[in-house]
Amino acid sequence: xxxxxxxxxxxxxxxxxxxxxxxxxxxxxxxxxx
Amino acid sequence: xxxxxxxxxxxxxxxxxxxxxxxxxxxxxxxxxxxxxxxxxxxxxxxxxxxxxxxxxxxxxxxxxxxxxxxxxxxxxxxxxxxxxxxxxxxxxxxxxxxxxxxxxxxxxxxxxxxxxxxxxxxxxxxxxxxxxxxxxxxxxxxxxxxxxxx
Numbered sequence: 001x002x003x004x005x006x007x008x009x010x011x012x013x014x015x016x017x018x019x020x021x022x023x024x025x026x027x028x029x030x031x032x033x034x
Numbered sequence: 035x036x037x038x039x040x041x042x043x044x045x046x047x048x049x050x051x052x053x054x055x056x057x058x059x060x061x062x063x064x065x066x067x068x069x070x071x072x073x074x075x076x077x078x079x080x081x082x083x084x085x086x087x088x089x090x091x092x093x094x095x096x097x098x099x100x101x102x103x104x105x106x107x108x109x110x111x112x113x114x115x116x117x118x119x120x121x122x123x124x125x126x127x128x129x130x131x132x133x134x135x136x137x138x139x140x141x142x143x144x145x146x147x148x149x150x151x152x153x154x155x156x157x158x159x160x161x162x163x164x165x166x167x168x169x170x171x172x173x174x175x176x177x178x179x180x181x182x183x184x185x
Contacts, residue, residue, distance in 0.1 A: 005040055005049055007057040011066070011085075014147045016179045019083035024111055026053035026104070027079040028035075029072045 035076060035094055051082075052108060080107040081086070086115050102132035105140055112150055119154040122148040139176035142167040157183070 008014045008027045011027060036054035039045055049055050060067050060075055070079060070087075080089040089107035125148060127174040128141035142163055164180035171177050 003046065005046055005055050006069045007055050011081075013085050014056045015081065015085050018081075021054065021089065023083075024053050024108065025056060025079075025081040025083070025085075026049060026088055027056045027058060027070070027081060029058045029060050029067060029070070029077040029079075030047075030075045032037075033046070 035100075039097045040102050041097065044101060045097050048104060052104070078103075080104070082109060082111060082115065085116075095130040098132065099135055101129055101134035102137050103126050105132065106137045106144075109141065109144060109148075113144060118148045118151040118152075122152065139167055139174035142171070143176040143180055 007028075008017075011025070014025050017023075058066050060072060066072075070077075074092045076093065078089075078091045078145055079087050081087055088111040091103055091107075095103060105124050105128050109121045109128065112118070112121035112124060122145055125141040125145035128135065129138055129145065131136065146160040146163040146167070149163060150157065153159055164183055167180050167185075168177045169175075
């Protein structure tokens with residue numbers, strides 16, 4: 001299991017990854033580490 | 035979120051199992067903030083692979099509540115994609131595993147919808163679930179919505 005969240009930085013490429021994996025996309029908008 | 039919620043093993047595992055996680059820094063991407071109508075941080079969106087938004091939330095949540103909200107989001111996604119059995123499974127999970135969460139009334143209401151769709155429009159099971167919602171969470175707005183079925 002991954003030890004931390006593997007954040008991506010692009011929505012469009014993540015949509016393609018989600019389609020291939022059957023997952024959804026969780027997008028967090030933030031200004032700085034919260 | 036980085037200090038408390040995200041480091042938890044249950045959060046890492048849940049997000050890994052169900053989502054491709056994307057972090058957008060608002061200062062660097064004002065165009066995406068405008069496109070997705072982001073008014074506060076943190077804002078969370080759940081999108082399907084076509085980019086359709088199915089759930090939105092704002093603000094910090096501790097780990098258990100965050101999982102409850104994301105599970106609810108998975109239910110909403112399946113419900114809006116007309117995958118009613120999967121939707122019912124996620125809404126039931128919210129109810130069974132996150133009983134103290136404030137999203138339980140919404141999960142009960144939406145479970146009633148999913149069961150109604152699964153049954154082909156038969157109201158009996160939906161009304162039974164909504165009756166339970168009105169009994170267990172009588173002051174919630176979701177119970178008020180459910181009460182219309184009994185007028």
